[in-house]
Amino acid sequence: MTQGEHGERRARPASLTRLTIGFVPLIDAALLIAAREEGFAAAEGIDLNLVREGSWAAIRDKLNVGLFDAAHMLAPAAIASVLGIGHLKVPLIAPLALGLDGNAITVSQAIAATLQSRLASPGAAITPARTAAEMARLVTERRNAGKPKITVGVVFGFSCHLYQVRAWLQSGGIDPEADINVVVIPPPLMVESLSAGLIDLFCAGSPWNRMAELAGAGVVLHACSSIVPDCLEKLLVLKTDLADEPWLPGLVRAIGRAATWASAPEHRSLLARHLARPDYVGAPVSVIEGVLSGQAATLLGDAPADWIRFDLAATIPTTQRLRSVFEMMQAAGHVGPDPALWSQAAALVRPQLHTQALGGTSGGR
Numbered sequence: 466m467t468q469g470e471h472g473e474r475r476a477r478p479a480s481l482t483r484l485t486i487g488f489v490p491l492i493d494a495a496l497l498i499a500a501r502e503e504g505f506a507a508a509e510g511i512d513l514n515l516v517r518e519g520s521w522a523a524i525r526d527k528l529n530v531g532l533f534d535a536a537h538m539l540a541p542a543a544i545a546s547v548l549g550i551g552h553l554k555v556p557l558i559a560p561l562a563l564g565l566d567g568n569a570i571t572v573s574q575a576i577a578a579t580l581q582s583r584l585a586s587p588g589a590a591i592t593p594a595r596t597a598a599e600m601a602r603l604v605t606e607r608r609n610a611g612k613p614k615i616t617v618g619v620v621f622g623f624s625c626h627l628y629q630v631r632a633w634l635q636s637g638g639i640d641p642e643a644d645i646n647v648v649v650i651p652p653p654l655m656v657e658s659l660s661a662g663l664i665d666l667f668c669a670g671s672p673w674n675r676m677a678e679l680a681g682a683g684v685v686l687h688a689c690s691s692i693v694p695d696c697l698e699k700l701l702v703l704k705t706d707l708a709d710e711p712w713l714p715g716l717v718r719a720i721g722r723a724a725t726w727a728s729a730p731e732h733r734s735l736l737a738r739h740l741a742r743p744d745y746v747g748a749p750v751s752v753i754e755g756v757l758s759g760q761a762a763t764l765l766g767d768a769p770a771d772w773i774r775f776d777l778a779a780t781i782p783t784t785q786r787l788r789s790v791f792e793m794m795q796a797a798g799h800v801g802p803d804p805a806l807w808s809q810a811a812a813l814v815r816p817q818l819h820t821q822a823l824g825g826t827s828g829g830r
Contacts (some may be wrong), residue, residue, distance in 0.1 A: 481512035482712045486701075487524045488537035490517055490653055490746045492671040492756055493564035493699050495736060496775055497537060499723035502739045509715030517744060520651035521621040528702065529555050535703040535716070537563055540790045541623040541799075543702050544810045550799060551622060558708055559700035560717050560818035562782045567698055567756075567773035568626050568689035569674040569763070570633065572666040573659060577684035579603065593692050597637025604644045616646040618655055618667035625696050626668040628793035629689040641797075659683045670698070671756040671773060672748040679752065685763045688772050693793070697786035700814075708815070717822035721777055728776035733757050777823070782814035 484506075488494040497515055500506045506513040518524050521539055525546060528536040540562075546555045572580070580599055584591050604615060617634075619627040631641045639645065650658050655667045660682035667677075668689065677683040689696065701720065707713065727736050737754040740746045746753065759772045791810050794800040800810075 481507065481510055483512040483514055484534045484712065484716065485514045485516060485532070486535045486537065487516045487518050487527055487533040489519070489521060489524060489651075491537075491567070491673075491699075492740060492746060492753060492773060493567045493775065494537050494745070495727055495740060496563055496720045496723045496780070497701075498739050498745050499727045499736060500719045503723065503726060505719040505722045505726070506716070509712075509719045511712060511715055511719060513719075515745075519653055521624070525552065528557075528704070529553060531704075534707065535701055538700050538702045539621055539624045540697045540700050540787065541625060541628070541794055542621055543700050543813055544787070544791060544794060545623040545799070547810055547813050548800065548806060556705035557702045557813060558705050558815050558818075559702045559782045559813050560713065560815045560822070561701045561720055562697060562780045562786070563699040563701055563720075564773060564775040565698055565779045565786075566688070566690040566694070566696055567670050568629060568668055568696075569671065570630060570666060570668050570686045570689065570692075571655075571659065571674045571677045571683045572686050573662075573664075573683050574681070576600075576603070576665060577686070580686070593633050593687050594636055596686060597633050597635075597639070599637070600634060601637040601639050601644075604639055608644075614644065614646045615665045616648060616663070618648055618650040618658055618664040618669070620649070620652050620655075620669055622649055623794070623799060625689075625693070625698055625790065625793070626670070628790075628797055629693050629696070630666075630668040631797060632793075633687070633692050656680050656682055672746060672752050675752045675756065676748055679749070687763055690772060695786070695789075697782075697790050700782060702813075708818075713818065714822040717819060721780060721819070721823040724775055724777045724780050728774075781819055782816055784811050784814055784816070787811065787814050 488497055501513040501515055521542055524536050527533050543557055545551050547557055580596055583599055584595055634641055652669050652673050655669045655673045656677045658664050659677055674685045726732055737750045740753050741750045800806055
């Protein structure tokens with residue numbers, strides 16, 4: 466028998482299939498971690514070996530060469546792999562999403578102070594539209610003074626983080642190609658990069674925004690769900706030739722059951738303790754629990770209630786959600802206008818595998 470800390474006991478099959486899955490230390494790896502720690506994977510006959518990686522490039526490359534059976538992957542990075550954009554063309558499928566939203570924009574202490582002094586007024590929210598306009602003013606001031614461009618850190622060249630920060634800055638009139646510098650930095654190194662003055666702001670997933678505040682390096686400005694809501698953030702991906710493996714339905718069931726468990730408020734504290742372990746996310750329990758509760762404050766006040774979602778409905782890998790990501794990639798010039806490209810990209814998501822493993826579910830917006 467297996468037993469999670471919450472006390473529920475499940476039968477363990479006599480023999481387990483060992484699967485190795487790579488992940489990056491982020492809160493949206495929660496479902497993989499819960500599936501292992503709470504016994505959902507073992508109950509499906511799976512010995513889930515989770516391997517912590519520091520960068521998305523490492524995740525992609527190790528999946529490509531078969532060192533991982535499956536991986537926690539950025540949705541745009543999976544599309545780029547399927548289309549062969551920026552790297553090798555590798556056929557992938559995604560039977561399950563691992564979460565929606567969860568990113569935030571964090572600015573240096575200096576930029577935060579400027580925005581607060583210029584925008585703070587009684588009863589007036591510091592909205593993304595207002596901050597974007599003020600950032601455009603800062604860009605102009607720097608240019609006129611002969612100072613370096615504002616440098617923005619993102620986690621990968623094909624990421625919702627990049628597209629979300631681009632959408633925010635463009636709403637204020639900033640040209641992301643000409644007016645700023647964009648650099649790629651692995652999520653766990655964002656805090657140090659901001660603290661060292663190498664970047665002026667970054668867009669990353671939780672908990673690295675809160676960790677920047679804890680280190681005194683920056684201030685969380687906006688949750689990206691207030692800029693691009695219901696964003697398909699991470700997928701569970703594997704190479705197409707593994708689509709018929711007998712263990713796949715069990716893996717999808719285990720993660721789906723983890724989603725139901727993890728999204729229950731009464732399990733929030735235990736989930737935060739699991740994630741806080743150094744071999745998983747390695748952040749303080751209080752920081753993680755604040756994000757899970759949706760009560761993490763930003764410069765503009767309370768974050769949206771849907772700061773991050775990994776309920777069962779959020780795990781459905783719908784073509785509608787993927788299409789929204791694809792269109793952001795097109796807007797950034799990363800994908801061309803050929804309709805055949807969307808047909809290739811759409812084949813990435815396999816909602817039928819989700820349905821076959823877990824049955825129908827409602828609320829998949």
